[in-house]
Amino acid sequence: MILALEIERLADCSGTQLPRTTIDALKNLHPSDIAEALETSGCSPSQLVEILFQIGNHKSCDAFAQLDIETQQACLEATHAQTMLRFVENMEPDDRVDLLKAVDEDVREAIMPLIAQAERNDIRRLWNYAEGTAGAAMTTEYAVLPQHVTVAEALEQMRLQAPNKETIYTIHITDSQRRLLGILSLRDLIMSKPRITLDAIMQTRVISVPHDMAEEDVAAVIAKYDLLAVPVVDGDNRLLGIITVDDVIDIMEAENTEDFQRISAVVPFDEGYFKRPLPQLFWSRFLWLAVLLFTSLLSTTIMEMNSAVIHQMVALAFFIPMVTGTCGNAGTQSATMVVRALALGEVGPGDFLRVFRRELFMGLALGMTLGLMAYFRVYLQDQNMLLGWTVGVALLATLLTANLTGALMPLVLKKLRLDPALTAGPFIATVIDAVGISLYFQIAMLLMNVMK
The missing domain is CATH 3.10.580.10 (CBS-domain)
Incomplete structure (x- = not known):
């Protein structure tokens, strides 16, 4: 970090010609550390290329290969093709294809004729494989x-x-x-x-x-x-x-990042946090939040439809957050565990019935245990047996439903060739909230009629 700040300060003061001591310090670093120092220095793409040339030797090419693809793209688009040829030719074949796919077409057309014939043939072969496959x-x-x-x-x-x-x-x-x-x-x-x-x-x-x-x-x-x-x-x-195996580490990192973004209700993106332009970051977050907003309106509609039940027993409204929060958490737990098991190959769509039976028993066990706890808590506080039974039975029903929904939805999406991670996080919690509120009021009306 200190070296990165020094690079930025010296580059600002004297163009891009760095002192010999700074260049020697860079040469003594691992290529990944050189790339990190350059990435965090704040230098422009043209300055980064000039510094790499000052480092010289094969280490500068290795350092360029370790830069983020967005930085590589910016350097290639900001510098003459002939200047960048040595860096592009020394990249690994798959990384080189990824970079050439990312740059503007005119930049790609300028540098392709300069690349050796054997490498050009290699690029064309790899180019034809679909993204996300072994060939690519x-x-x-x-x-x-x-x-x-x-x-x-x-x-x-x-x-x-x-x-x-x-x-x-x-x-x-x-x-x-x-x-x-x-x-x-x-x-x-x-x-x-x-x-x-x-x-x-x-x-x-x-x-x-x-x-x-x-x-x-x-x-x-x-x-x-x-x-x-x-x-x-x-x-x-x-x-x-x-x-x-190093390619696999990159693949797993990208997959985990995408899953975390989907679980957090964010449209997946490849750039780093600070490299993502604010307008694009806004839309990545806004789209899912808008969907969740309209989904949550369903819960409000259900409450409005059951306003008569609330008027008969106002205390019912006090325990809605507890019921919806608990069942939402349970659904997220189930979804997260099944999504992870799918990623590890421990379960598949063919295990639907096994997962159903397992989560059925788990939902009943959790529902009865937490339902009894809720019943005694409500009864001891309000001395209202009807309210206690309503909250307790509602927790049993909603936890069972949330457990099954959270566990089975990822399997259904996997069968449909969609990303199972879509079901985890805010999405499943919002859907189960609506289901939980509906069950809560249905059980309340049923028990009111029975206990009159």
């Missing part, structure tokens, strides 16, 4: 060897391949048609005798994923099998690329 997230910089080479020959080829590959810890063995035959860890390669061929030591039972698998499902595969990378294949088992 994979890198094509992986270690690959034919099956009939010896260990000694393989080690020599790995020395040649290593500088241009994202990872060489897992080596992929393919035939002449690039069909995936097996994999081999670098450790096993080093430990094997020099004259043995790779087909004798490779693992033929390979965990791979299809190119159209959803990113979050790929993350689940890597987590389940503790993989450093997973191969991505087409329908004929031809090797297309790999997804590494």
Whole structure:
């Protein structure tokens, strides 16, 4: 943080030419720390590019790759294409495609002819995969060897391949048609005798994923099998690329961020908090709040329709917040647990009946326990048995309904291929509030008629 402030101060005072001591300090940092210092410095995109050039060497390219995509986009759009070529060419293939998709079309058309032919072909291949799939997230910089080479020959080829590959810890063995035959860890390669061929030591039972698998499902595969990378294949088992564990971390972070935003009733966005323009941030929050406002009006309408019941027993109104708040919290609990279980692959739409039975018993247990507590609390305070029974039975009914609704709605949305996170948070609480108030007054009218 101190270095970032120094960069900003010096850049403001003297353009972008930083003192040698500051440049040396940056050179001694990890590329991620350089990127963080530049991100928080407040310098303009053109200043950031100039500072990266002053850092020089390969570390500046690594630092550029660690910048947020919004900052990368701003730098690319503010600087001549020829100047930015070295940074773009040194990016990982999947990250490079993401950046080129983000920039303006005229900027993309200016830099594409400057990129080497092999990289351009790679960009076009990755460009065609749908967003959110394994194909869009994979890198094509992986270690690959034919099956009939010896260990000694393989080690020599790995020395040649290593500088241009994202990872060489897992080596992929393919035939002449690039069909995936097996994999081999670098450790096993080093430990094997020099004259043995790779087909004798490779693992033929390979965990791979299809190119159209959803990113979050790929993350689940890597987590389940503790993989450093997973191969991505087409329908004929031809090797297309790999997804590494660091890509999975980014995928999981993005998925978790999106889920938290949906749970909080915010339209998902990719930018950082301070990088999101205020008008866009306003609309991200306003749209869901407007929906929730009109949904909450349903509760007001139900209360107006039952005003006669309130006139007969005014004390009923005092306990509405307790009933709606408790059932809303219960529904949110159930929804959150099921959404998380869906994300971890512990449950699926096929478990509908199992989840129903489990939450039915849980709703009854919670409803009876909290209902009895509410009954004694109301009766001891107001000495009104009818009011106590109304609140207690209403809590039982609303908690049971909230528990089932909160648990089953995510499964229904998953079956419909919608995001289950939509059901958690304010949305489920607002819906259950309306249901809870309706049940509360229906039970009150029923008990009034019975106990007359």
